[in-house]
Amino acid sequence: MQSTLSFSQPDGIKPHSLFVFSVKCSLSPRMLTVAFLALLCASACASELQASSSSFSGEYGGHGGKQFSHSGNQLDGPITAIRVRVNSYYIIGLQVCYGKVWSDYVGGKLGKLKEISLYPGESVVQVSGRYKSYLRKLVFVTDKSRVLTFGKDRGKSFKAVPLHPNTVLRFISGRAGQSIINAIGFHWGVYPSKHENC
Helix, strand or coil, rough: EEEEEEEECCCCCCHCCCCEEEEEEEEHHHHHHHHHHHHHHHHHHHHHHHCCCEEEEEEEECCCEEECCCCCHHHHCCCCEEEEECCCEEEEEEEEECEEEEECCCECCCEEEEEEECCCCCCEEEEEEEECHHHHHHHEEEECCCECCCHHHHEEEEEEECCCHHHHHEEEEEEEECCCCCCCEEEEECCCCCCCCC
């Protein structure tokens, strides 16, 4: 079997930007089948590697509240900044920047809003905190050894870390009411290769 593959100049393309490619090869049907199966296997292995490097920690907190998830936000890039609203007792609200895009704000509007930005290439590798009926404290630890603390030291403690090496916090989920964060969970995965910061 002989195959010829060629590209010619489309209308409106200048000669200096023209890419001409011509290949003549002789491939048997058996070789085409082997090449297709190798490509299919490589694709499946890449998907399996991504799945095997993902993990979940949580949910930490009480009951109630409406579910939220930032799973779609992770497509905008890695976590680059975090906003947390606190009062004297609880974590009131939460918002996370993925790449250059802020997630929807969840929780209440009362209390003091604090914001921290991660350095370029910096990632969250551990989250600890406290909760009772509601989320009371969050402590983010980065791979640059920074410790970012929000809230008060009351309630039952938790510590969340990824199951797999070389993975980082990719997005959060949980439950929130109109005035408070009820519970939170942490989703870990591989750091994306290209992104911009908030």
